Amino acid sequence: MVPRPRNKSNKGLPQNLYLDDRRGTYRYRRPTDGKWFQFGTDRMKAVDAAKQLNLAFMQGSDLVGTVLGESAELFTAFLTHYEEKVLPPRELAPGTLGLYAVHFRRFRKHFHGKAVDQITIRMIAEMLDELTPRTANQCRALLIDIFNHAAAKGLCPDNPAANTISRIEKKARKRHTIEGLKAIREKSPAWLQNAIDLALITAQRRTDILAMKFEDQRDGYLYVIQQKTAKASDAAWIRFKVTDELQRVISRCRDNIVSPFLVHRRPDRKKQKQAETKEHWTKIEERYLTRAFKEARETADCYKGWKEEEMPGFHEVRAMSLHLYKKAGKDGQKIAGHASEEMTKNYQKDHAEVVWSEAIPDLDISEIAG
Structure with missing residues (x-):
């Protein structure tokens, strides 16, 4: 100007x-x-x-x-401190840290060159106004926590993010239909078909599906620790009885690629940086799964007339699973890992022995998986 x-x-x-x-x-x-x-x-x-x-x-x-005439700390410098010192003890899930990393890049770009106590309510509000309600609320919550820590160190007199107003989120995504999900599966590569089938059978989240290993199947059970709720819920430790339905899916996961993970793929080309950060070179990243699912959905063109924000993603496969379990007259609570009052506490004093919640994944998915 x-x-x-x-x-x-x-x-x-x-x-x-x-x-x-x-x-x-x-x-x-x-x-x-x-x-x-x-x-x-x-x-x-x-x-x-x-x-x-x-x-x-x-x-x-x-x-x-x-x-x-005073020394003020740049926001970007404090953000680095927050990432390196504040977050690690919280032991957040990789998916959460990945989402935070996206927000951190946005913060660094928007507040570049600004000191912590120079950032105003208006600056934050202007940034949030440019985002969707869901993303804006995520960024706002993260900034509130960041500025709380900054204020506790005397780097700013108050919390400007806390004075902004959260946005109203309207749920736009619709649920999958059986016909739609079947069409998407048919257009998916083999590894994505396996991921869809596991999500239908076990009703687990994307993170937990991609973390399942062949070695987790033992003594007639598939053992799963839900990464998102392991610290908050007693139902996060689930052992799925390997039913005929589940065994068929696990068997389809075995192919000519040697991998510890049930859901895996041979990448188009190995990147040294990725190889160093991944647990195994065949492991699939969450964002890649989301992208691949979207591509299969677009190729299938199964939800004509739906707006982009209404299109269901891989996450909605879990909702479809619970719906089908309920429709079949089965209890989906233990399958999904929802806590109940009767469950024994796993995180009592001195970390008492883990008590596994047992679930029987016996959903017939042949209508979708064939």
Whole structure:
């Protein structure tokens, strides 16, 4: 934006420095948020200070600290501290950390060069307004936690994110139909078909489906620890009885690719960086599964007339599974890993011995899987 022409009183003064004709004093307007700072009556000192400030702002230096004579920590630097020191002890699921990483990149770009105590409610609100309600609420919750930690260290006087208002989320996604999911499965590669079948049989989340290993099948059971709820729910430890239906799916997972994971694939090309971060080179990342499912859905073209935001993804396969279990007159609560009051506590003092919840995955999925 081109700055307004300077009036007669301010001609010859550096940008952002103004003369108050009424008082005969100089004042500096901080360009990032318009806040004013009184610089007294000494023209030479005011000009010198304004030039230094303008240079600091141009270089992206410690903005507030330059004005106030204090050292202020950049938000991006504190965000790194939050990632490296605050998050690890929480032992969050890989999927959650991956989602946070996306939000962190957004924060770094939007608040680049800003000090922690320089970020205002308006800055945060403007960023959130550009996002969908769901993403905006996720970012808001994360920023509230970040600024709580920053305030606890004295880096900002209050929490600007907490003063924003959460958005109303309207559930737009529709559920899969049997015909639709069948069409998607037919257009899916073999590994994705296996993932869909496991989701139908076990009603587990994407993260837990991709974490299932062949070695988890023992003594007639398939053992699963739900990553999302392992720290909050007693029902997160599930052992699925290997029924005929489940065994057929597990058997289809065995192919000519040597992999520890039930759902796996041979990548088009191995990338050294990915190979170093993955548990195994055949392991499928959650985002890749989501992308592949979307591609199969688009190829199947099974939900004509539906809006993009209404299109069900892989996550909705779990809802389909629970619906089919209920329709068949079976209890889907233990299958899904929903806690009940009668369940024995797994996380009592000193980590008592884990008590596995037993589930019988005997859903007939032949109508979809053939």
